[in-house]
Amino acid sequence: QSALTQPASVSGSPGQSITISCTGTSSDVGGYNYVSWYQQHPGKAPKLIIYDVSNRPSGVSNRFSGSKSGHTASLTISGLQPEDEADYYCSSYGSHTVVLFGGGTKLTVL
């Protein structure tokens, strides 16, 4: 199985909303509600921000939200803040490879 497909980069101004897509197949994103999202700042470990498609762990801002339609999951960040500038990765259970990650999306806050 190939990695999940994410846009290489997205950008937005402070206060705006952005959405990052994560496209897979019926064997992963489309077949299971086991999509998670991670935020990674430079030189740091990834941090869980969304699990099971749309759930937020305790302590994660409600500006982060997740959804899924068909084979595509999405992460939306509303009210962009400078500290949101980071790389974002999606992950999904896959029936063949067990775990798939997206290639990552670099978010720039203009």
Added chain:
Amino acid sequence: QVQLLESGPGLVKPSETLSLTCSFSGGSISDSYWTWIRQPAGKGLEWIGRLYTTGNTGYNPSLKSRVTMSLDTSKNEFSLKLKSVTAADTAVYYCARQEGGWYPRWFDPWGQGTLVTVSS
């Protein structure tokens, strides 16, 4: 608070075996799945495999022939061995706890990561 910390040699010679340990604190290592994930510089994340506290393992098919994971519950540690390494195995290696039962629904927490360079 659960914390994970990777340790091991930062430099491994080509064709040799990479060995890393992940130390767990702040809870019980039992009844959980533990996983290794790596990230080459400037690139995305790659799942290496997972280990349950019974010793049951599952590996990425692309690495399966070279990977071994094991657990030492008495030390609250689990380990990764990757044999016959090449420059392509140079990466930051993370350990993490897999949550959600058998299905890898999410990973939390993560260790800080350790850089392993494969070079002669």
